[in-house]
Amino acid sequence: MWKWVVMSCLLLVRPAYAAELQTVLVVSVDALHPAALSEKTSPSLNALMRKGRYTLEGRSVTPPLTLIAHTAMMTGMSPAQNGKQDNAWRPGEPRVSSETLLDVAKQRGYGTAYFYAKPKLGYLVSANTDEHALARDDGVERAQTFFSNPGARFVFLHISGLEDAGSDSGWLSPEYLAELTHIDKALAPLLRQVASRGNYLIVVTSDHAGHARLHGTLDPEDFKLPVILASNKALPAFGPGVFSITELKGLVQGLLASDSRR
Template sequence: MVVFILIDGLRPDAIAPADCPNLKRLIARGAATMRATSVMPSMTLPCHTSIFHSVPPQRHGISSNVWSPMARPLPGLFDLAKAAGKRSAFAYNWEELRDLGRPGSLDLALFRSTAYQADGDDIIAAEAARALPGGGYDFAFVYLGTVDTAGHYYGWMSEGYIAQIAAADRALGVVEAALPADTVYVLQSDHGGHERTHGTAAPEDMTIPWLVAGPGIRAGHTIAAPVSLLDTAPTIARLLGIAPHPEWEGRCVEEIFV
């Protein structure tokens, strides 16, 4: 099983000062980079559309947190997984992400509108931990949105923001504890932030953590090659044993594999 966990708004330089032992343990036992890059505009919905469809906003056309249909549609990761006979699940707490896959692409969708409350990631993690084991899923995406909310409320790198990373890490631990030992984890952010905002081309907004850990993945490895969030879908496709779509612009990060 491949589980993709995204912690919205997580800056890589916030990991060291945060109380996040689960995340730090994943980094230590996997292949990681703290210098992966986001896309412009570095906002949640454009970034997620790029993550799942492996094309920049200039191609998919979503440039704000308001969804619109693509002028030139192409299938995303959920869609290709469904076409390949894979079972996919999605647990999330920010409703605007509902269109990452086409209707019919998911076998399980769990949404709770909790991204704007301090314990919101705990709630969605508990739902995921209850529903994912034993469901026969090949791929699951778990979205944790409260760190971004804390950044907007307290400011990125503030005490309140760093404290919320610890809360998201506890949610990560709940999901991990419920899943088999041979689960492969992909974990990243979509963007960073500065002051109380993001969306610019500043390094604080554009630099994100990106890691993969589990069987068949190099342990304790720092990824040397440049990584973009466009590379996530092709890499997960490789982990699932399916071919990437020919119009995807990212690449599989081959360096992570043993």
Template sequence: MAYLLLLLCLFVAACGGHSPAAPTAPVPTSTPPPRQVVIVSVDGLRPDALVQSGAPNIQSLAARGAYTWQARTIMPSNTLPSHVSMLTAYLPQAHGITWDDYLPARGRLTVPTLFTAVRAAGMRSAMVVGKSKFDYFKDTGAVDFYAVAQGGDDDVAGQAAAQARAGFNLMFVHLPEVDLTGHASNWMSASYLERVTHADQAVGRLVSSLPAWTTVIVTADHGGGSRANNHGSDDACDMTIPWVVTGPRTLRGYQLSTPVSTTDTAATAAWLLGVSLPPDVTGQPVTEAFGAGR
């Protein structure tokens, strides 16, 4: 009998009688969040107005990210040529838009833009603006959603927040009223500073609608006040702009030491999104804001 039991045990072992191994549970994988960048341009915003008005939302973004109050725009320091430089990384001598209104008969936007690079990478982009002169960007066909909001900063921020919920990789948001008030009441007037406070509130509402992984750049196209109710010169009042970037990869409360130009805005956004601008652009990514070169 003992011999038979031994044979039975050997037979079971030979036929794989060991208990089967427990199935291995699949290793959970996390999908990285999409790359998202929002550029907010507060038209005509002087950096010293942020200090005088308080601007708690923009100041909070600076405290959570990297910033400079000494960034520089281009000449001529006007809305359209400056924004073309901001969103292409080219100087006006290269992009050719030196006038300040939508005049397609005078010339088109022919250089590649940040939106062109985003489209080429299979990503989506949106623009919500407060002035129709930005139609130059719509005409390129590279922007997936384009809207000119007619109701001022609140309307712009509301439409932009809706687009944020719809999904995007790049969004450009233009708040027009600070500049309009500067032209009407002069830069640094009580009305101007009140409008800066209102724009800051619009920025706060927009940012609160964004996913936590979004990187936000807040800047301006120009300052103003070198001449009564105007801008456009090479005076420091007109040329100096704020530049703030905050997101999951930025340093916190870090004041930038390297000079920043408005052309660096497009280059930084492209770097964050992993898309390529042409090699001859002037702008460079502000990698210091993310700890590079420290």
């Protein structure tokens, strides 16, 4: 309750907010191979691609594993720089100490939430995360509920399912693609809700891909990931070549900053 009161005060003292992005949603679809995206398999995500900007040339870090890659994504730093070089974390152990995207959003006055589908991603909860939860199956619903609050404006949502489908049936297998269709359909109402809240930015990306029934190896396929940006406002185009997942934090931070200067 009090956090909404505090944010209401911030709104009063920062008139530039009227022109800022009202809502920012960052979705990491765990283990999403960019080649899986298609109008047939993922119509909601492909609709974002048509309207926005995207690259299918995203690259994970070494090794391309879930917690290591998400930490690189959220901190904008390589595993060597941010210090998270193992893929494990348990509740009670120290959490991330480097600045994350959630910290940046909070510093800019955004009410923040972080919903994640694997316990080890609790490592990335920081003091600047207003609401957070391990949400194995209901992250989309939790994000929708969070956004029903007027001061709630930034969500980082991690969705799992594809890593298991890839490990069980193979990356890009029919079962894997069916799981992506399931995720795409589940995301649709949240994407509509975000777009209905005024100026918005939606980012959809992933932590890594895989090949055959493997991931986390040095095979080039395992490093692949997409980055999709959608907004009602103008967006920068991706340059040619590879986009490192460590660039995502700076990219989103830049969009928040450029927006607030208008």
